[in-house]
Amino acid sequence: MGLESILPLVYYLFASLITIVGLKQRRAIRILLLGPIWLLSLLSLISSHRLSWLIGADSTLASLLVFYMLYSTELLAFDRLAVNPEAGSQDWSFVDCYRVWNNPRKLPLRLSTSKKAPERALTSHVRFSVFRSIKAVALWTFERFCFQSLFVRALGRVVIADFSPDMELLVFPLSFHQFQVRVIMSIQWIWRAYFFLEFYHSLLAIVFVGILRFDDPGEWPDLFGSVGEAYSVRGFWARFWHQLTIPTYVFYSRAVCHRLMGIRLGSFLEKVTVPLIVFTISGLSHSLVGWALGDVALSRDILFFELSFLATTVETAIWKTPLTSTFISRLPGTLKLVVGMTWVVVFFTCVSPLWIYPKVYHTLLNPAE
Incomplete structure (x- = not known):
């Protein structure tokens, strides 16, 4: 394994370091730094396929990079943050800037705290690292030895025709x-998607909480909510x-709604348009990831996201x-949960093949690619 196999990570590391350090610069300089940040991010994106040797790392990194280009632009060009020099003259540490950068969910931030943690905090860091290690091992074990075999058995004897264009739409009669x-x-x-994100999230949590001690355990909450919240399509996306x-x-x-389209804040049109644009950005992001990885x-x-x-x-x-x-x-x-989750399964059963089948069909027809 040579340098080329980890080159995407090197590009992303330098892009991230420039962003973190750039947070302490004046806004004009921060905007100029977006040039090398975007260049390094794009280089990392187009080479992300080199990480295919590491389970799921290529698609996970590509997804992160597509998001990161928008996120870094928001941080450096638009957000007004405590670590920006315009907010005051305090000399913020590198760790403070890292915490601002590593907070895409906009969780409560802990800045400028003592680097010396009390003994009980050290114990909690160790306990957290052990728990996340067990979680990562459990996820990998289930994926490697359970899900893959169950997946193959459940599919049965599939043929290329099962994923042909004729099979994309749910048309009755449908065989079992x-x-x-x-x-x-x-x-x-x-x-x-759940496995890859939770697996790498657990590994990164161990690094930044247990090894580097940049963060406390509470600053790395779980990524996903309870599956019990997925009793509607809206609940699936918004709560699970x-x-x-x-x-x-x-x-x-919101910037598009208010500044470009002139939609009034709090209006019904805004409540419809904002989620529409969010889903559209998600779809475009997934398309860009697919392009980087050679998808079709x-x-x-x-x-899929518009539906x-x-x-x-x-x-x-x-x-x-x-009435409803x-x-x-x-x-x-219990009945509400069963009926709701049945509806969600039915929805994805109808819609997912429109998204997945063309990609599987192309792969089966062109196995050498």
Whole structure:
């Protein structure tokens, strides 16, 4: 394994260091620094496929980089932060700037605290590192020895025709095998995304909390919420799925709404347009990741997220009607959860093949690529 195999990480490391150090510079300099930051980020993105030797690292890094280009621009050009020189004359430390940079979820920040942690804090750091190590090992073990074998067995004997363009739309009558493939493929992308993000999040938490001691355990909360919150498509995206990108995407969405489109703050149109733009940015981001990794059917990434937006909008419109709201409130909690999660599974079973099947079909037809 040579330098080329880790080159994407080297590019990203330097881009991150420039961003962290740049937070202490004047706004004009911060904007100029976006040039080398974007250049290094793009170099890392187009070479991210070199990380394919490390399980899921290529797609995880590519997703991070696409988000990072928007996030670093927000940090350096638009946000007014405590560590910026315009906010005061305090000499903020590198760790302070790192904490600001490493906070895309906009969690409460702890700045300029003593570097000497009390003994009980050291114990909590060790306990946290042990727990995250166990979690990372458990995730990897389940993925390697359980999910992959279960996935293959559940799929059964698939053929290329199972993923052909004719199979993308849910058209009845549907054989049990075809239905089985749709359900398994819909579950597969959810688990894989969950696994990759939680696995690498746990490893990074060990580095920055347990080894470098830059952060406290409470500053690395879990990425995902409870699966019990995914009893609607809106709940799936807003309460269960990770929120790493949402604050940044909402920032740009509101800027488009208010400054470019002139939509009034708090209006009904804003409440519809902001999530529409957020889902659109998500789709475009996934398309860019796919492009960097040599994927196909990139427009389907956008279609998938637009359909997700449509589902959340319809859900909101239906559930806010007095009759529906009264009916749902009277349902037993368990029944509401079962019915809601069944609907979510049905939605993804119908929609996910439009997104996934063209990519699988191309891979099966061109195995050498």
